[in-house]
Amino acid sequence: MSLRVAIRRRVGGDTGFELDVRLETAARRVALFGPSGAGKSLTMQAIAGLLKPDEGRIEVAGRVLFDSAHGIDVPPRARRLAYLFQDYALFPHLTVRQNIGFGLTRGWLNRHGRRPLPASAQRWVEAFHLAALLDHYPAQLSGGQRQRVALARALSTEPGLMLLDEPLSALDAGLRVQMRLELARLQAQIDIPTVLITHDPGDVEALADEVFHIDQGRIRGHGPVPINPAYPAARPTL
Amino acid sequence: MSSSVWVPLLLSLKVAAWATLLATVLGVAVAYGLSLWSSRWCDLVDAVLTLPMVLPPTVTGYYLLVLLGRRGWLGPWLADMGIELVFTWQGAVVAASVVAFPMVLKAARAAFLDVDHRLEQAASALGVSPAAVFFRVSLPLASRGILAGVLLAFARALGEFGATLMVAGSIPGRTQTLSIAIYEAVQAGEDGYANFLVLVTSATCIAALCLAAWLTPGAGRLRKARRAP
Numbered sequence: 447m448s449l450r451v452a453i454r455r456r457v458g459g460d461t462g463f464e465l466d467v468r469l470e471t472a473a474r475r476v477a478l479f480g481p482s483g484a485g486k487s488l489t490m491q492a493i494a495g496l497l498k499p500d501e502g503r504i505e506v507a508g509r510v511l512f513d514s515a516h517g518i519d520v521p522p523r524a525r526r527l528a529y530l531f532q533d534y535a536l537f538p539h540l541t542v543r544q545n546i547g548f549g550l551t552r553g554w555l556n557r558h559g560r561r562p563l564p565a566s567a568q569r570w571v572e573a574f575h576l577a578a579l580l581d582h583y584p585a586q587l588s589g590g591q592r593q594r595v596a597l598a599r600a601l602s603t604e605p606g607l608m609l610l611d612e613p614l615s616a617l618d619a620g621l622r623v624q625m626r627l628e629l630a631r632l633q634a635q636i637d638i639p640t641v642l643i644t645h646d647p648g649d650v651e652a653l654a655d656e657v658f659h660i661d662q663g664r665i666r667g668h669g670p671v672p673i674n675p676a677y678p679a680a681r682p683t684l
Numbered sequence: 685m686s687s688s689v690w691v692p693l694l695l696s697l698k699v700a701a702w703a704t705l706l707a708t709v710l711g712v713a714v715a716y717g718l719s720l721w722s723s724r725w726c727d728l729v730d731a732v733l734t735l736p737m738v739l740p741p742t743v744t745g746y747y748l749l750v751l752l753g754r755r756g757w758l759g760p761w762l763a764d765m766g767i768e769l770v771f772t773w774q775g776a777v778v779a780a781s782v783v784a785f786p787m788v789l790k791a792a793r794a795a796f797l798d799v800d801h802r803l804e805q806a807a808s809a810l811g812v813s814p815a816a817v818f819f820r821v822s823l824p825l826a827s828r829g830i831l832a833g834v835l836l837a838f839a840r841a842l843g844e845f846g847a848t849l850m851v852a853g854s855i856p857g858r859t860q861t862l863s864i865a866i867y868e869a870v871q872a873g874e875d876g877y878a879n880f881l882v883l884v885t886s887a888t889c890i891a892a893l894c895l896a897a898w899l900t901p902g903a904g905r906l907r908k909a910r911r912a913p
Contacts, residue, residue, distance in 0.1 A: 523809075
């Protein structure tokens with residue numbers, strides 16, 4: 447996959463923060479790494495179309511999603527990206543089944559609670575062992591189950607790219623290690639490139655092949671993720 | 685007893701129901717529009733639309749006459765379309781819905797602001813249209829707060845007096861609602877009839893509130909779900 451991003455966006459007036467991100471990569475698993483407030487989430491939202499850059503260009507796998515020079519701004523629903531939110535953003539008023547089927551249901555009404563899911567969703571229900579939870583509401587799920595539901599919901603739409611926004615930060619330490627392994631296994635199984643944002647070097651190590659270091663709204667460096675865990679992936683040199 | 689209680693009661697319920705429906709559709713639409721449009725003008729629009737709540741009802745009624753009366757701004761245009769609002773029950777509906785509108789607007793605005801914006805973002809990232817995001821995520825999550833406003837609007841519409849009297853008058857059987865009938869009965873010294881109407885009105889309001897309490901368990905599930913961290 448190729449990802450090319452060159453965007454600018456001012457947030458919060460003249461005294462505010464300026465995002466000025468340029469990155470280009472052909473890696474299948476990319477990480478944006480940096481402290482909180484560095485502009486990681488803003489960059490991710492711009493790729494997903496949830497935040498409109500002031501100017502610039504975004505291209506995913508050869509498809510231009512945003513180009514201010516040519517007036518292109520593909521709406522989020524047409525970008526075919528999966529966005530996994532930090533706290534999973536499951537719909538609290540819908541069951542697990544309705545959540546997973548959400549993106550596959552057209553029209554102005556939510557899927558009926560008892561209607562079976564289409565095959566593209568059922569596949570993920572089985573992969574994540576969610577069959578017993580289909581009639582539960584998100585409030586009744588554990589942290590790990592919520593993440594699996596959110597993944598199943600995002601993957602059911604057959605996206606061309608998956609965006610992972612701090613996917614493990616809402617979990618406690620023990621579960622984080624387990625879910626990290628699960629995500630890494632998923633990345634190995636599916637043919638969907640991922641962009642990960644995180645402030646945890648352990649996530650970069652396990653879930654990315656190339657890391658971009660972002661700070662104060664700018665890319666400060668990038669490089670391949672070291673295979674040797676002793677290497678500090680936290681501070682890639684450049 | 686000069687007349688039956690059923691005529692003003694049924695008329696009041698009919699007027700209040702239509703007024704609540706009108707106020708709900710418009711109030712929810714305007715509130716959602718304002719929640720999407722973040723600008724300093726929002727509060728000005730909100731203030732202007734909330735005026736009927738704080739203005740004396742006679743002033744609201746006067747504005748409506750200036751706007752909708754036969755020689756009003758929209759009067760001739762409405763007359764061309766065959767719509768007659770002054771001294772008709774439809775006029776009473778318009779008056780009651782204008783007065784009840786701010787109840788829905790205030791409640792719906794607060795309810796929409798309370799909906800986690802990321803859920804709406806998640807919905808559009810999953811590929812659904814903006815209208816579907818509204819009907820499938822924003823509206824259901826805000827429905828409990830909106831319902832509270834709708835019930836207040838219904839109660840307010842049922843009790844409407846001043847603006848309705850200005851616009852629709854007090855024609856027995858046609859525009860004389862419960863609250864106006866009570867006023868007329870007291871003026872005419874028919875204390876027995878007034879007593880009876882007052883009791884009927886109170887019972888109707890209590891019934892409406894009980895109905896509301898009975899309807900709310902549908903939202904109980906939402907309440908439970910929203911307690912999630």
